[in-house]
Amino acid sequence: MIERYPEAPTFLAAEAALAAPYRRAGCGRPGTAAHLTRAVTPAGHPGRLRLGGMAVQMAPSILASDFARLADEAAAVSGVADWLHVDVMDNHFVPNLTLGLPVVEALLKHAGLPLDCHLMIEDPDRWAPAYAEAGAGNVTIHAEAARSPVRTLRMIRSAGARAGLGINPATPVEPLADLLPEIDMLLLMTVEPGFGGQPFLDMVLPKLRRARELVSKRGAAVWLQVDGGVSEDTIERCADAGADVFVAGSAVYGADDPAAAVQALRGQAQRATAHASWPD
Ligand code: DX5
Ligand code: ZN
Secondary structure (H helix, E strand, O other), rough: OOOOOOOOOOOOHHHHOOOOOOOOOOOOOOOOOHHHHHHHHOOOEEEEEEEEEEEEEEEEEEEHHHHHHHHHHHHHHOOOOOEEEEEEEOOOOOOOOOOOHHHHHHHHHHHHOOOEEEEOOHHHHHHHHHHHHHHEEEEEEEEEOOOOOOHHHHHHOOOOOOOEEEEEOOOHHHHHHHHHHHHOOOOOOOOOOOOOOOOOOOOHHHHHHHHHHHHHHHHHOOEEEEOOOOOOOOOOHHHOOOOEEEEEEEHHOOOOOHHHHHHHHHHHHHHHHHOOOOOO
């Protein structure tokens, strides 16, 4: 009998799931659990605008919310957002410590919308599958931290979640081109990861344009997410450069009315997307 690691009870289960037939996340992936349905069809709220297959998606980051009232803070945006972005930081990959799997498991019961777990941790190969097994709709690992990204991304998908790959501002996108078939979302950090409320880094925008071209050229069904400093001042530049999933922490939870802030940001992104020049 194989003994499980007590501190990672779901690791071996995710590993075993790799043997199951490969199922493409977000493209008709069969699923029975509610979180799978939500992951495949995020939000689908009436305000969504489809533009040649592209749709703007909003992912408020609870990093900027009141951690003592997480369920209420999630509920404040659940009717208007597509995802709840959850920043997991381990004080090693980034110089900050936030929350981990137990809090994510608790949030899953109360969030009211799919969780987009952004793992800013060392050794995501070891820990990421458990977030997918717990029911996260998307699990993003960082390219700088993963030692076996292909295996880990496949394990995330096999466990029923969308697989995201994140890159820091200084990490180039071109060497990752061959990984596109393995991922459902590419996260381009527009600040150095670790803290909310930092100024947006415009230097990432050319890379975002190149990422959009790469995705189009390869015909990949990969969402492009921007995270960090996304606000009413910067979201249009992101949409124009090719982003379609927008994380916003301070701009949402720093506002008097978080739901209204999400709607306003979405409107800006949709209008900018409609005029964007990138290929679809
Ligand atoms: C930063 C996190 C972000 C953060 C963004 O490392 O990954 O998700 O919450 O916060 P704002 O939107 O305030 O820059
Ligand atoms: Zn994040």
